[in-house]
Amino acid sequence: MKQESAAHNTPPSSPPPLQPPQDDSDPQALWIFGYGSLVWRPDFAYSDSRVGFVRGYSRRFWQGDTFHRGSDKMPGRVVTLLEDHEGCTWGVAYQVQGEQVSEALKYLNVREAVLGGYDTKEVTFYPQEDPDQPLKALAYVATPQNPGYLGPAPEEAIATQILACRGFSGHNLEYLLRLADFMQLCGPQAQDEHLAAIVDAVGTMLPCFCPTEQALALV
Numbered sequence: 001m002k003q004e005s006a007a008h009n010t011p012p013s014s015p016p017p018l019q020p021p022q023d024d025s026d027p028q029a030l031w032i033f034g035y036g037s038l039v040w041r042p043d044f045a046y047s048d049s050r051v052g053f054v055r056g057y058s059r060r061f062w063q064g065d066t067f068h069r070g071s072d073k074m075p076g077r078v079v080t081l082l083e084d085h086e087g088c089t090w091g092v093a094y095q096v097q098g099e100q101v102s103e104a105l106k107y108l109n110v111r112e113a114v115l116g117g118y119d120t121k122e123v124t125f126y127p128q129e130d131p132d133q134p135l136k137a138l139a140y141v142a143t144p145q146n147p148g149y150l151g152p153a154p155e156e157a158i159a160t161q162i163l164a165c166r167g168f169s170g171h172n173l174e175y176l177l178r179l180a181d182f183m184q185l186c187g188p189q190a191q192d193e194h195l196a197a198i199v200d201a202v203g204t205m206l207p208c209f210c211p212t213e214q215a216l217a218l219v
């Protein structure tokens with residue numbers, strides 16, 4: 001499992017994660033819900049995974065990132081969950097069991113909490129294949145209280161920021177496009193208007209930024 005090296009500008013460590021919710025069918029097991037980079041790069045060992053969604057939250061590119069997809073001078077934008085009664089956010093839940101639990105939590109505490117400013121939150125996850133059998137899961141959420149939080153901005157401004165930023169994990173554009181690819185795979189029932197608006201704005205601006213072949217080299 002890849003361990004992230006702590007950045008020289010590591011933000012203050014966040015409070016220890018909440019006591020993780022247990023999987024009733026196996027008290028040693030834990031489900032972890034990913035809705036951003038964890039969707040395509042979990043980078044921890046897991047026993048099972050499900051595509052599905054959480055209700056009551058909307059995904060927003062409102063968290064700044066000065067390590068993975070940005071720098072101190074040019075923070076990138078990554079996603080968090082916004083409490084929204086009407087909201088629904090699609091992602092992937094990963095089941096970790098036995099020794100995988102402590103290993104995953106140790107790794108994610110560095111990647112998400114220490115380097116990313118995320119806190120942990122218990123959510124209810126609905127598997128796409130069996131939404132009548134919801135699961136308790138642990139999610140990493142960036143709240144407005146964390147120092148990296150950027151908050152709302154017009155989608156065009158977010159697109160401009162994403163096009164201009166890169167960090168230790170790669171270009172911010174790759175982060176956006178890999179998430180958009182995932183949402184395509186989820187099918188037409190999985191809509192994310194905020195994500196789609198940013199992708200559209202990037203598509204409009206990209207030719208102005210640089211010719212296609214250079215744009216493809218960005219990611």
Ligand SMILES: N[C@@H](CCC(=O)N[C@@H](CS)C(=O)NCC(=O)O)C(=O)O
Nearest residue numbers: 034035036037038065068116140169
């Ligand atoms: N917590 C969300 C977002 C996670 C996220 O994107 N975190 C950033 C930290 S700022 C990350 O790990 N980035 C790694 C990358 O961009 O490849 C998730 O469940 O996916």
